[in-house]
Each structure stands twice: as structure tokens, then as C-alpha cells.
Amino acid sequence: MLSIDRAIVDAIVAHARRDHPDEACGVVAGPAGSDLATRHIPMENAARSMTFYEFDSMEQLRVWREMDDRDEAPVVIYHSHTATEAYPSRTDVSFAGEPDAHYLLVSTREPDSEEIRSFRIVAGVVTEEKVCILDAGVDPHAVQSYMFGQSPATVDYECSGR
Amino acid sequence: MAIEVRIPTILRSHTGGAKIVEGTGDTLGDLFADLDSRHDGLKGRLVTDTGALHRFVNVYINDEDVRFLGALEAKLNDGDSVTILPAVAGGAPDFAAVAARGLRAGSPAAR
Numbered sequence: 001m002l003s004i005d006r007a008i009v010d011a012i013v014a015h016a017r018r019d020h021p022d023e024a025c026g027v028v029a030g031p032a033g034s035d036l037a038t039r040h041i042p043m044e045n046a047a048r049s050m051t052f053y054e055f056d057s058m059e060q061l062r063v064w065r066e067m068d069d070r071d072e073a074p075v076v077i078y079h080s081h082t083a084t085e086a087y088p089s090r091t092d093v094s095f096a097g098e099p100d101a102h103y104l105l106v107s108t109r110e111p112d113s114e115e116i117r118s119f120r121i122v123a124g125v126v127t128e129e130k131v132c133i134l135d136a137g138v139d140p141h142a143v144q145s146y147m148f149g150q151s152p153a154t155v156d157y158e159c160s161g162r
Numbered sequence: 163m164a165i166e167v168r169i170p171t172i173l174r175s176h177t178g179g180a181k182i183v184e185g186t187g188d189t190l191g192d193l194f195a196d197l198d199s200r201h202d203g204l205k206g207r208l209v210t211d212t213g214a215l216h217r218f219v220n221v222y223i224n225d226e227d228v229r230f231l232g233a234l235e236a237k238l239n240d241g242d243s244v245t246i247l248p249a250v251a252g253g254a255p256d257f258a259a260v261a262a263r264g265l266r267a268g269s270p271a272a273r
Contacts, residue, residue, distance in 0.1 A: 025250070047253075049253065053253055054250070057227045057249070058227060060250060079252060092252035095218055095248075097218060097248020097250070099171060
């Protein structure tokens, strides 16, 4: 499961909207070993393409070194799909080189709603996971949990008790 | 001539979990061959069957991307530091890429 602050999700969605129709990409770093996504780092899409994204290799070196110096890891690696669903493509799977990262995909194909889904991609195997949005600004104890983009039968709607 | 090599998480299965290893070589290709003699299978993750640098990795000598230094032919000096990172890239499903190429007027795919 990916637990992530709503403010960071909002910033990722805003980045994806800003770069639409090109794909947007970036990282959310967090303390190594914590699995906490705390520091949003929007990255340049060096490919500047509607169907491909690629970190600039020099920017990546700088950001990865900075994470190393701060004892952080790339907890989330995100990118957008601008005309298709938020599911890893074959290219995404073949490049996925951070086995501990959550691969977050945002689809901006609909103009007024976003599909947000998260995956583990390890040795070519894609496993979807639940996304838990933490509303820290409201009440740190009132953790709300949403299932994004999964089959409706498994969505735990807040109103399900009624 | 010792060269420090930083290994990314995904390749540490070849180095017994080590994050930093040492090797020798006059060129990057020589260094990878030397590393492979102690870290079995590492070279196969960095170099393709046809002898080119794999597109799934970025390799840096000190602060430079080796793709701008001659790739596997890049020269190494004593005390250099080599960093290997997984290339972060991907994109929309292949059918979308094909469709986009087809739509671009004048492109070879559209003709």
C-alpha cells in the first residue's frame, strides 16, 4: 500500500495538468527504509513527448546524489499518461529499475478528473496496490483511505455502512 | 588503479548487497569486465549482447554521463568514481505511440 499526503498528490496532479498533453514525471523522496513519501521533486521530461518520458540524466544524478546525502530513497516514481489509462505500459515495465519504489501513474486523458493508481514493478511483474491518501492538514488521526482505479467490487466507499 | 563504483539497489544482487565496490580498468568496458570477474552477471546487466551500453542504465564517470564520453570506450583514471543508476523512463502503451506517429503529418509512418 502507498500512503501519501494529499498535498503531495495534489502537487503531482497539478504537475501532470501543467505539462499535458506531454507526459510529466518526477519523484517523491522519503527517509531511507521508512516507505514515507515526504519530499516532492518534479523532474524534467527530457523526451518532451506525449507518449514517452525520460529523466534528464544529469538532473537525475544531481537528485539521486542529493537523496543519498540526505539518507533518502526514491519512495515514489511517478509519471502521467495523457491519452490512455493509468496502467504501466510494456516500456514502463522494462525500464522499472527501482524495486523498492511505488510506481504512481496519473492519467490526464479526462479533462476534469484524474485516474491515480500505484504499482510495484519487480523483475517485470506488475502488482497494483492500494493508495491511502493522508489528509494531514485536517486531522492526522482521521486517515481516509481510497481505492483508486481498482475494480468497483473492491472499493471501500465511505458510505458503504449506510 | 582503483576505481570506486556505486551500485544501484537493483544490481546489488550481483555484489552480495554491496553499495560500493572497487575495480580496475583503462576504459569503462575494461572496468565492467574486471567487475564481472568478481560479481558474476553484473556485466550482462550493463552491456548488451552486441557490446553496447544498456539503455536501462545511466553510467557516470565523476559528474559526466558516459554517453558523452565515448560510452564503453570512455577513459578511466586512478581515483575516478563511477556511478551506475537505473535509467528512469517509460511512457504510454505502444499502440498509442504508433497512433501518435501515424498522426504526425509528413512523418515516415504517416506516408
